Amino acid sequence: MTDVTDVTETETGTDSGGAARSGRDLSSAKDMIVCEGVSKWYGDFQALEGVSATIKEQEVVVVLGPSGSGKSTWIRCINRLEEHQEGLIVVDGVELSNDLRNIEKVRSEVGMVFQQFNLFPHLKVRDNVSLAPIWVRKKSKAEAEEQAQALLELVGIPEQADKFPGQLSGGQQQRVAIARALAMEPKIMLFDEPTSALDPEMIKEVLDVMKNLALSGMTMMVVTHEMGFAKEVADRIIFMEEGQIVEVGTPEHFFTNPTEDRTKLFLSQILA
Amino acid sequence: MSEFAGAGAEIGSFYPMPRPDASPPVEEHLPPREWLKKNLFSNVFNSALTVAAGLLIIVMLRGLLGFIFNPLRQWNATAVNLRLLMTHAYPADQYLRVWFSVAAFLILTGLSIAVWRAGSRVPVPDVGKRVTALGVFVTLSALLAPFSGSARLSWLAVAVFLLASGLSVSRTSKDRSVSSLSLLVGVCGLAALSLWVIPYGHHSFVSDRTPKILAEPGTVDLTTKLPWTIMLLIAVAAYGVGLLLRDRIPAKVARTSLVLAWILTPILLLFLVLRDPDFDMGHVLSTDIPIFLVFAVLGSALLFWLTNPETGEVGRIVAVTVLFLAFGSFLMPMRMVIRIFMLLLAIFSLAGPTFSGDRRTRHNYVAIWTGTAVFVSWLITAINTPSTAPVPGQFFLGGFSMTLMVAFFTLLVSFPLGVMLALARTSNMPIFRLLATWFIEFVRGVPLITILIFFSVMVPLFLPDGMDLSEVAAVTIGYALFASAYLAENVRGGIQSVTRGQHEAAEAVGMTTSQKTVFIVLPQALRVAIPPLVGQVIGTFKETSLLIIIGLFDLLFVAKAIIPNQTAFMGSTRENLMVISLIYWVISYSMSKASMRIEKRVGLGEQ
Ligand SMILES: Nc1ncnc2c1ncn2[C@@H]1O[C@H](COP(=O)(O)OP(=O)(O)O)[C@@H](O)[C@H]1O
Ligand SMILES: [Mg+2]
Numbered sequence A: 001m002t003d004v005t006d007v008t009e010t011e012t013g014t015d016s017g018g019a020a021r022s023g024r025d026l027s028s029a030k031d032m033i034v035c036e037g038v039s040k041w042y043g044d045f046q047a048l049e050g051v052s053a054t055i056k057e058q059e060v061v062v063v064l065g066p067s068g069s070g071k072s073t074w075i076r077c078i079n080r081l082e083e084h085q086e087g088l089i090v091v092d093g094v095e096l097s098n099d100l101r102n103i104e105k106v107r108s109e110v111g112m113v114f115q116q117f118n119l120f121p122h123l124k125v126r127d128n129v130s131l132a133p134i135w136v137r138k139k140s141k142a143e144a145e146e147q148a149q150a151l152l153e154l155v156g157i158p159e160q161a162d163k164f165p166g167q168l169s170g171g172q173q174q175r176v177a178i179a180r181a182l183a184m185e186p187k188i189m190l191f192d193e194p195t196s197a198l199d200p201e202m203i204k205e206v207l208d209v210m211k212n213l214a215l216s217g218m219t220m221m222v223v224t225h226e227m228g229f230a231k232e233v234a235d236r237i238i239f240m241e242e243g244q245i246v247e248v249g250t251p252e253h254f255f256t257n258p259t260e261d262r263t264k265l266f267l268s269q270i271l272a
Numbered sequence B: 001m002s003e004f005a006g007a008g009a010e011i012g013s014f015y016p017m018p019r020p021d022a023s024p025p026v027e028e029h030l031p032p033r034e035w036l037k038k039n040l041f042s043n044v045f046n047s048a049l050t051v052a053a054g055l056l057i058i059v060m061l062r063g064l065l066g067f068i069f070n071p072l073r074q075w076n077a078t079a080v081n082l083r084l085l086m087t088h089a090y091p092a093d094q095y096l097r098v099w100f101s102v103a104a105f106l107i108l109t110g111l112s113i114a115v116w117r118a119g120s121r122v123p124v125p126d127v128g129k130r131v132t133a134l135g136v137f138v139t140l141s142a143l144l145a146p147f148s149g150s151a152r153l154s155w156l157a158v159a160v161f162l163l164a165s166g167l168s169v170s171r172t173s174k175d176r177s178v179s180s181l182s183l184l185v186g187v188c189g190l191a192a193l194s195l196w197v198i199p200y201g202h203h204s205f206v207s208d209r210t211p212k213i214l215a216e217p218g219t220v221d222l223t224t225k226l227p228w229t230i231m232l233l234i235a236v237a238a239y240g241v242g243l244l245l246r247d248r249i250p251a252k253v254a255r256t257s258l259v260l261a262w263i264l265t266p267i268l269l270l271f272l273v274l275r276d277p278d279f280d281m282g283h284v285l286s287t288d289i290p291i292f293l294v295f296a297v298l299g300s301a302l303l304f305w306l307t308n309p310e311t312g313e314v315g316r317i318v319a320v321t322v323l324f325l326a327f328g329s330f331l332m333p334m335r336m337v338i339r340i341f342m343l344l345l346a347i348f349s350l351a352g353p354t355f356s357g358d359r360r361t362r363h364n365y366v367a368i369w370t371g372t373a374v375f376v377s378w379l380i381t382a383i384n385t386p387s388t389a390p391v392p393g394q395f396f397l398g399g400f401s402m403t404l405m406v407a408f409f410t411l412l413v414s415f416p417l418g419v420m421l422a423l424a425r426t427s428n429m430p431i432f433r434l435l436a437t438w439f440i441e442f443v444r445g446v447p448l449i450t451i452l453i454f455f456s457v458m459v460p461l462f463l464p465d466g467m468d469l470s471e472v473a474a475v476t477i478g479y480a481l482f483a484s485a486y487l488a489e490n491v492r493g494g495i496q497s498v499t500r501g502q503h504e505a506a507e508a509v510g511m512t513t514s515q516k517t518v519f520i521v522l523p524q525a526l527r528v529a530i531p532p533l534v535g536q537v538i539g540t541f542k543e544t545s546l547l548i549i550i551g552l553f554d555l556l557f558v559a560k561a562i563i564p565n566q567t568a569f570m571g572s573t574r575e576n577l578m579v580i581s582l583i584y585w586v587i588s589y590s591m592s593k594a595s596m597r598i599e600k601r602v603g604l605g606e607q
Helices: A002-014 A019-023 A071-078 A100-109 A125-135 A141-154 A170-182 A200-215 A227-233 A251-256 A261-271 B007-012 B032-039 B044-068 B076-080 B082-087 B092-115 B124-144 B149-170 B180-197 B222-246 B251-274 B281-306 B313-329 B336-355 B359-383 B399-426 B430-444 B448-462 B471-497 B500-508 B513-528 B530-550 B555-565 B573-601
Strands: A031-042 A045-056 A060-064 A086-091 A110-113 A188-192 A219-223 A236-241 A244-249 B121-123 B177-179
Touching (some): A031 A219, A045 A086, A060 A071, A071 A219, A110 A170, A110 B500, A170 A188, A236 A251, A236 A261, B076 B082, B076 B573, B082 B399, B121 B124, B121 B180, B180 B222, B251 B359, B251 B399, B281 B313, B281 B359, B313 B336, B430 B471, B448 B530, B471 B513, B471 B530, B500 B513, B530 B573, B555 B573
Antiparallel strands (some): A031 A045
């Protein structure tokens, strides 16, 4: 859990005017992700035990929990990188089933950013971003490249378009990965520990991009150990342990008076 | 999460990554005497080993030189029979066609060298070192070979010249360098020049004992030295043209067209130039062209519709229907051309939805279909047309050209087949996986020879009436099936080295399985598989020599069975075998060298 100690260092960088967000009223917004009693087994081992949650349009949800608690498994079920065995997952009105059409439809509307970036190493940065728009969204090459350039500008690295991923720093690679996901014009963005593989000095540049994305109204589900980010940007925090949701609440509630003992224990370990 | 930490960095180092600050460690440069002491005579045991190995080398070299320079050797057996070795019975009056083909290859080579910026700068002192080493070798040889006194003196003079020039060149400044290409041209130029001035056929040049057979004392035939000199000039000229074009054409266009040219040229040369088909224009106009037109026009329309993103589910159903029709066509009596066209169209249709896109993409797709149709149509017509250069009773080419031809077509067929097998074996569709696994494991369990004999003897018996396949074609197909099984395993290794994260990233942006395979998995897998694949290409080239067992007239057959039966060159087998070994070695070694450079380029060497 070395990355947790970095949290306090980067916290100072992200403390501007965020508290207002948790006060937003999203109750009338439309449901983007609905999970009901989602369970998942790896062989005999149950990784998710009846997870239920609803995420509204424009909402930013941070998922916390100790390592191995099933955060990745859950978030990966939402775009069908993992298959759940029980329960219901509905993404923007489309239920995830074995129907290939639905899976492809959901995937093209849900962007995903991985801990290990997973950029395509044999393609230039520009092609990493424009490949899927060309072949999945059927855009023309010129249009897709123009969009790629604009997105690279958005994440602050327009000058790296002609390099290969291996020539970039970790923080730059993760920003390309965000641009790649945004190029599909998704309605939802999923982040699975996007800063955990980064050196401390690069964490802030990625968090800043994510913060701007949240401010622009993107629906986001973020697994992270960056408490500063959670405090400032999240509308809600979901705390998981052993495949179950233990506690849900606003950042204020969560960091000031959590109700569950397990949450308190986790926070005391992480903030110690 | 810690188990994954750092994987990103590993992937990064696979790929081209100029690191500005990573200069290579400065090599230690010891003076020769200290180098010897450090590496060869560091202690008693080491010194003893050095001396023993040195003695062994001397004894072996002496034996080899004694064999080579024995006046009984008939080195001119291969020189006189060069045409036989290269093309066997190809008619001499048609030889301009052969030279045309060689020229075509050299033009491609020259252009490719320019476009891919092959070659490097070699520091001048390094050249000097190599010349010095050559000088040492010649000195040693001159002392060990069974030369007469005067011959030994003249060889020693050559050695002294080499040593002196080598040493003086290696003293020059390290900053000066020459391009390796100009060195290559220089060496080839000297070789070509020597054809004009050195009397290679004159045996007493190496020894004054009377040789058993003294052919024409002297000079190389004009029909050899003139064309080769012209070929060298053509290659250099092609390189020059390549340099000019390089800056005027986008690199991607130039490279793609060159790769295409490398694949198509051998086929065109073989079936159009060398074989010189005697087209029956009546038949071509009344049958071949109409069939082509039907498929080109209807196929284009179908594919244009299929690649429209709006077509959707109906398109896939239509594509599958085409596939069933194609399979069905094999059950009904009809021309083979039609069946082949149906099958091709089915493949294009099935792939259509994957490559659907905007108008330009769709036009390109249709253009590729039309181009393929033109080519296939022409190829089938050419194969079915009798040649004007018939060689009674045999295939019209033999010797080295047959070796090259079989190797080329084997690789041409086995590459796509092997990649498809590898994909099938790693796919998650049980039927494909099972079929591919069975095929691969079966073929790998059977000796190549068995397969070759089976295809040369049995397959013609099983063919339906009215279809006949030349023995060469049958054997090539067998060989290609064999090679594809091994190739599939190499490619599978590459496919499995593509990380799970890559699959997930491709899936997460909504790619279909075929898009993921074409754009993400295969490019990375093939890169990783380059070293074993090159090894396999070399192996495939060398093992064509097994054709001798089928009785096909390949290079080995000519060297072993034809030349030694000529009255003038009775018993020259060993000499011939040495010469063709040299030919095999030069080609295999250059391929291996080239692959090392390719590996470096794609950054594999940096792992
Ligand atoms: N592919 C897999 N096969 C078997 N077990 C797995 C697999 N992936 C994850 N698990 C297990 O599921 C549990 C939850 O994992 P994960 O979702 O990655 O947790 P987190 O992301 O919260 O650290 C862990 O105990 C892990 O060992
Ligand atoms: Mg995780």
